[in-house]
Structures are given as C-alpha cells and as structure tokens.
Amino acid sequence: MGRDHLSNEEFFTQLANLFEYTRTKGHGTVYLTQKRMTFNTSSTPPPASKVADDPLWDTHPAEPLPVLIRAYNNKSKKKEGTDREDIDKTQLSTIVKPDDLDGFYARYAEACKAGMSRLKKRDKKKAKKTKKRKKGEIKIGV
Known part of the structure; x- marks a missing residue:
C-alpha cells in the first residue's frame, strides 16, 4: 500500500475531528488499530534465507521497530425512515518511532x-431482570 502517513x-x-464528527452525528464507530512494523520503513524486508534459518526472526530484532497506528470509520449509507446521512470512510494512519x-x-x-466521553452506560438492571426471569421459569412437558 503506497499510502502517505500523517505526522503524529x-x-x-x-482523530479529534473524527471523534467529534461521529459524536455530533449521533451514530458511527471509530476503529483504532495498532501493529508493530515488521521491518523499518527506510530499509527493505529481510532476505528469504534469514527467514528460513530462523522462522521467529522478527521476535528479536536488532533495533526497536516503529509502530503503525490506524484510525478509521466505516462508510455509512442512509437508511429508509432514519435521519442518518451518507458518510464516506475516513482513514488515518501514522508511524510512531520507538x-x-x-x-x-x-x-x-x-x-x-x-x-469516549459521551458513551452511554450499560443498563445492568434490565439484563439482570431477564436473567432472573429465565432462571425462575419452569417448563412442564406435555
């Protein structure tokens, strides 16, 4: 993927704009992912002979490796009978040096x-009531 990465x-x-946009629209999800880069972005991948000699070569790199951080939302389509708007997918990524x-x-x-400041707390009382009702029910075989 030849995508440009943002500065930190x-x-x-x-990211703040993406969170604010999903909060003001009242719906939407922001996905956050992170992973260690398998090789330094300024160098090339290791030769196949190194991988063949030690299949776990990447667990002990010679120098610390950077981390790739991504944030994105999914594309949303307007549904019948709702006030939702069409939303284009937004993708953000940055590379963080060790x-x-x-x-x-x-x-x-x-x-x-x-x-996450506007997330609703889960209603635990409702879940407990349905759980108790299921435990207390007795079925009689006919």
Missing part, C-alpha cells in the same frame, strides 16, 4: 478518553 501531530488533530512511544501513548490515551 496531524494524526491527533484528525523513542517517541511513551509520549505518544500518553497523548493517545487522552484522545481516546475524550472521544
């Missing part, structure tokens, strides 16, 4: 907390 500052700005991980994750956690 641009990523946080766009030296910057601690500061990045602290800021990432704050951005995620701010994005």
Whole structure:
C-alpha cells in the first residue's frame, strides 16, 4: 500500500475531528488499530534465507521497530425512515518511532478518553431482570 502517513501531530488533530464528527452525528464507530512494523520503513524486508534459518526472526530484532497506528470509520449509507446521512470512510494512519512511544501513548490515551466521553452506560438492571426471569421459569412437558 503506497499510502502517505500523517505526522503524529496531524494524526491527533484528525482523530479529534473524527471523534467529534461521529459524536455530533449521533451514530458511527471509530476503529483504532495498532501493529508493530515488521521491518523499518527506510530499509527493505529481510532476505528469504534469514527467514528460513530462523522462522521467529522478527521476535528479536536488532533495533526497536516503529509502530503503525490506524484510525478509521466505516462508510455509512442512509437508511429508509432514519435521519442518518451518507458518510464516506475516513482513514488515518501514522508511524510512531520507538523513542517517541511513551509520549505518544500518553497523548493517545487522552484522545481516546475524550472521544469516549459521551458513551452511554450499560443498563445492568434490565439484563439482570431477564436473567432472573429465565432462571425462575419452569417448563412442564406435555
């Protein structure tokens, strides 16, 4: 994939906008993923002979590897009888260098907390009532 990655500052700005957009529309999901890059972006992948000699070569790299962080929402289509709008898919990604991980994750956690500020708490009472009712019911075989 030849996609350009945002700088860390641009990523946080766009992530805040994405959270705000889904919050103001009253619906939508923001997916957050992260993974370690298997090789440094400035170098090439390891040769096949290295992989053949040690199948777990990537578990002990010579130098720390960067982390790829992604955020996206899904495309949404307008449904009959609802006030939803068509939403285009938004994809954000950034690469975090190993030296910057601690500061990045602290800021990432704050951005995620701010994005989740309007979530509804789950209604546990309703779930308990239905569970008790099912336990208390006795079926009589006919």
